[in-house]
Amino acid sequence: MAKMMAIPSTLLVLALTSFTTAQRVIKAEIWKPQIPLNSTIYDNSTIYGTNETLSRRSIIAQLTPKPDRSLYWINVTLGTPGQPQSLQLDTGSNVLLVPAVGSSLCSPGLIPCAALGSFDSSKSSTFSNTNQATSETFTDGASVSGNWIYDTVGIGGGSVAGQLAILGTSGSSITEGVLGVGFPASWPTLNHNLAAQNIISSNSYSLWLDQASSASGTILFGGLNLARFLGTLLKVPIIGTTNSDGSTAYNQATVQLTRVATINGLLPTIMTPLTYSENAILDTGTSLTILQQDLATSIINAMGAQYYPSGSTSGNAIVPCSAANNNALSVNFHFSNLLTGPTINVPLSQLVLGILGSLDGTTYCQFGIYSAPASAGYPTILGDTFLRNAYAVYDLDTHHVGLAQAVYDSHVVDRIIEIPAGGIPAGIVVG
Ligand SMILES: *[C@@H]1O[C@H](CO)[C@@H](O)[C@H](O)[C@H]1NC(C)=O
Ligand SMILES: *[C@@H]1O[C@H](CO)[C@@H](O)[C@H](O)[C@H]1NC(C)=O
Ligand SMILES: *[C@@H]1O[C@H](CO)[C@@H](O)[C@H](O)[C@H]1NC(C)=O
Ligand SMILES: *[C@@H]1O[C@H](CO)[C@@H](O)[C@H](O)[C@H]1NC(C)=O
Numbered sequence: 001m002a003k004m005m006a007i008p009s010t011l012l013v014l015a016l017t018s019f020t021t022a023q024r025v026i027k028a029e030i031w032k033p034q035i036p037l038n039s040t041i042y043d044n045s046t047i048y049g050t051n052e053t054l055s056r057r058s059i060i061a062q063l064t065p066k067p068d069r070s071l072y073w074i075n076v077t078l079g080t081p082g083q084p085q086s087l088q089l090d091t092g093s094n095v096l097l098v099p100a101v102g103s104s105l106c107s108p109g110l111i112p113c114a115a116l117g118s119f120d121s122s123k124s125s126t127f128s129n130t131n132q133a134t135s136e137t138f139t140d141g142a143s144v145s146g147n148w149i150y151d152t153v154g155i156g157g158g159s160v161a162g163q164l165a166i167l168g169t170s171g172s173s174i175t176e177g178v179l180g181v182g183f184p185a186s187w188p189t190l191n192h193n194l195a196a197q198n199i200i201s202s203n204s205y206s207l208w209l210d211q212a213s214s215a216s217g218t219i220l221f222g223g224l225n226l227a228r229f230l231g232t233l234l235k236v237p238i239i240g241t242t243n244s245d246g247s248t249a250y251n252q253a254t255v256q257l258t259r260v261a262t263i264n265g266l267l268p269t270i271m272t273p274l275t276y277s278e279n280a281i282l283d284t285g286t287s288l289t290i291l292q293q294d295l296a297t298s299i300i301n302a303m304g305a306q307y308y309p310s311g312s313t314s315g316n317a318i319v320p321c322s323a324a325n326n327n328a329l330s331v332n333f334h335f336s337n338l339l340t341g342p343t344i345n346v347p348l349s350q351l352v353l354g355i356l357g358s359l360d361g362t363t364y365c366q367f368g369i370y371s372a373p374a375s376a377g378y379p380t381i382l383g384d385t386f387l388r389n390a391y392a393v394y395d396l397d398t399h400h401v402g403l404a405q406a407v408y409d410s411h412v413v414d415r416i417i418e419i420p421a422g423g424i425p426a427g428i429v430v431g
Pocket of ligand 3: 029030031115116
């Protein structure tokens with residue numbers, strides 16, 4: 001928990017100075033949808049299937065067939081004058097997708113455009129159509145077709161001119177527009193353009209998702225908030241993939257996970273082999289944390305959770321909802337070098353998600369870790385149930401992520417600094 005921490009005097013000067021100069025930082029609230037969205041999987045069995053409305057964050061359907069969709073949304077405007085759009089904030093993809101007004105994408109079962117917005121290009125004076133058709137498929141199988149367009153995007157009080165986007169007109173399994181803030185592909189992302197148009201100083205952003213019970217968090221483009229983390233913000237390299245020509249391609253914020261330990265009281269138990277090294281993707285677009293079967297099973301057992309349906313040895317797990325009050329159990333995730341790299345602590349209370357129903361008089365909730373069957377080839381994904389515990393700074397220009405333990409306290413006073421062109425400043429310490 002955040003207490004009043006002494007701030008090193010040098011940092012205080014830095015922070016105070018930055019208040020007196022014009023900061024190139026865009027701040028936007030990100031939020032979890034409160035409108036009821038239909039689940040395709042909330043079904044079945046004696047314990048699932050009570051008649052409640054779930055918000056998307058506890059929907060198990062996220063996990064089939066591929067868990068890759070965002071659970072945090074962001075409001076932007078498109079066009080001039082700006083037309084409001086609520087989009088999924090997805091660090092794992094890199095396209096801006098908005099449904100066209102009155103198109104079949106706004107049909108029942110697809111995007112609820114009345115609630116989330118759609119775009120009427122005829123009402124925008126800055127709209128420009130490339131007339132180039134496109135068809136995109138997301139890794140979870142959702143797909144969309146439409147045209148590449150350009151228009152002005154308003155975000156957090158800033159404005160990006162000539163942003164490339166897909167104006168979607170049809171699709172399948174797609175239930176919302178998307179703001180992908182991953183690495184630029186062959187087209188510029190919104191975050192790339194924020195930097196390219198000098199609205200922020202580097203292609204970077206900081207995520208503070210707040211705790212599981214909170215309805216919203218914050219994203220800062222081009223900045224970070226010293227009041228939202230404890231200790232030192234430690235940088236780890238983003239791991240790319242090597243192209244056939246020897247160059248490196250960056251697609252996701254993949255980092256090196258080097259140890260996972262469960263903590264009971266003060267007692268740590270290391271759950272991974274000494275030589276453990278696993279590529280793990282930091283992704284807001286995945287609701288749960290997906291670990292490989294052996295590791296996930298160890299954690300599920302140590303946290304008092306169990307697989308569901310009973311008898312299964314991978315997949316979803318459930319936990320008594322009372323675990324939300326457990327203050328003794330937690331999981332530590334270590335990154336990169338075991339001595340100098342960051343460690344993020346995830347308390348069991350943050351791994352207890354929506355109520356699923358009751359079984360033998362005990363009320364069960366979804367457990368925040370999903371066990372990837374060894375044969376399925378799922379990547380390890382540190383999704384929202386992990387990210388909520390971290391302050392995560394994505395520095396896409398220099399290919400680093402800064403990680404520190406998040407501070408949830410709502411009474412802290414923001415101390416926002418700019419991330420300069422060279423990337424995350426070295427030696428950022430709070431507390
Ligand atoms: C859930 O429903 C599916 C399809 O109706 C069925 O195949 C499956 O066995 C059910 N699972 C449980 C745990 O009842
Ligand atoms: C769910 O709704 C159906 C139809 O309204 C009703 O028959 C059933 O009793 C409800 N179940 C629960 C657990 O409330
Ligand atoms: C975003 O837009 C939706 C739909 O208009 C609105 O209900 C919600 O309050 C907005 N959220 C924020 C954080 O602006
Ligand atoms: C949810 O399902 C109901 C009933 O099947 C349907 O009427 C409604 O349009 C659906 N809502 C969305 C957002 O797809």
